[in-house]
Amino acid sequence: MEKIGLYIHIPFCHSKCAYCDFSSYAIGNAQNENAINRYIRALSNEMDLYEETLRNVEIETLFIGGGTPTCIDGKYIHEMINHLKKISNISETVEVTIESNPGTITNEKLDHYLSAGINRFSMGLQTTDNALLSSIGRIHDFNTFVTSFRAIREAGIKNINVDIMFGLPGQTLENLHHTLDTLIELSPEHISAYALKLEEGTPMYEAEKKGLIHMPDEDLERTMYHIIIEVLKKSGYNQYEISNFSKKGFESRHNLVYWKNKPYLGLGLAAHSKMEQVRFSNETIMSRYLEKIENGEKPVIDQVVISEREDLFETIILGLRLNEGLDIQKINERYGIDFYSDNEDIINSLRHQGLVQMTDDNLKLTLKGIDLSNQVFLAFMND
Numbered sequence: 001m002e003k004i005g006l007y008i009h010i011p012f013c014h015s016k017c018a019y020c021d022f023s024s025y026a027i028g029n030a031q032n033e034n035a036i037n038r039y040i041r042a043l044s045n046e047m048d049l050y051e052e053t054l055r056n057v058e059i060e061t062l063f064i065g066g067g068t069p070t071c072i073d074g075k076y077i078h079e080m081i082n083h084l085k086k087i088s089n090i091s092e093t094v095e096v097t098i099e100s101n102p103g104t105i106t107n108e109k110l111d112h113y114l115s116a117g118i119n120r121f122s123m124g125l126q127t128t129d130n131a132l133l134s135s136i137g138r139i140h141d142f143n144t145f146v147t148s149f150r151a152i153r154e155a156g157i158k159n160i161n162v163d164i165m166f167g168l169p170g171q172t173l174e175n176l177h178h179t180l181d182t183l184i185e186l187s188p189e190h191i192s193a194y195a196l197k198l199e200e201g202t203p204m205y206e207a208e209k210k211g212l213i214h215m216p217d218e219d220l221e222r223t224m225y226h227i228i229i230e231v232l233k234k235s236g237y238n239q240y241e242i243s244n245f246s247k248k249g250f251e252s253r254h255n256l257v258y259w260k261n262k263p264y265l266g267l268g269l270a271a272h273s274k275m276e277q278v279r280f281s282n283e284t285i286m287s288r289y290l291e292k293i294e295n296g297e298k299p300v301i302d303q304v305v306i307s308e309r310e311d312l313f314e315t316i317i318l319g320l321r322l323n324e325g326l327d328i329q330k331i332n333e334r335y336g337i338d339f340y341s342d343n344e345d346i347i348n349s350l351r352h353q354g355l356v357q358m359t360d361d362n363l364k365l366t367l368k369g370i371d372l373s374n375q376v377f378l379a380f381m382n383d
């Protein structure tokens, strides 16, 4: 039975962060139960529309992302997972992650999550600096994060990821060191560190355009990234992907599905899927998403058959994101090619520039290659 990763999107947040361009709606404190109810019902109906697929695959990982899935009542998540269990094959060793934000966790919600089988939390901290948190529109301060983190731990969750950000306007190296040192003391099993990128249409993008905020220059941003790698390494976190660090055995199994270019199904507003060499994505406008499902139709808008060449290219660029690099023998077997001979000129050129290192059976990025990863990916794309 084919193994897949399943992603479920919950597009609600307490309020909108100033840098966010994800598909999410701010619902504030006064939750609109009708809207949430309708959406969760639609998700269950969408599962039913994929029942045949779900019965023929094994779900190895389930990721409930958003949005902030923990900002809605825990009963919705519980009901949704119960419904999924009825119509699918879930691996006995499934990793079930829920994305959460500080201040949105209660003991009642935790009871629902644990009874539903959730065994991993991914928390958005971003920074320990309260002024920076407020400047990027986060709803929580650092103390709220600690309270939520402890509540999750005390509930018995042994696998927690914490997201942090670097390259924030006004962030100093001291801020960053403080964030890392404080976080390491709390000892999450996994840390994701992403550079802030301003996306068009977000309040921070507009503020930067008007000169109201200033992004750090590239050198400072790269220095921050190198500090993160160094500090986390010293504290026992293995960097296994460009932006991801974990204690041994706590790599995100769900994200590895993406990076290893394996099949995944996405349910919910704007969710993306890749199944049987077809890439497809869902409606991004809520009314259309709901309407299609309520009419018994899959809410798919784009569907592209992936050629073998494209698939190979994706496997290369996704695989190079991993610190273990590309397993050349596996690639040769999967695509019936001789990877090194087919890409000899590119690989030699990248090696001379110090961007990749290779052995007989492995190709990986160097630290310089990680900094200039887009250049490496483009080299393979332009082949």
Ligand code: SF4
Pocket: 012, 013, 014, 015, 016, 017, 020, 021, 022, 024, 066, 067, 068, 101, 124
């Ligand atoms: S919590 Fe996440 S999804 Fe929600 S607005 Fe902030 S960045 Fe966007």
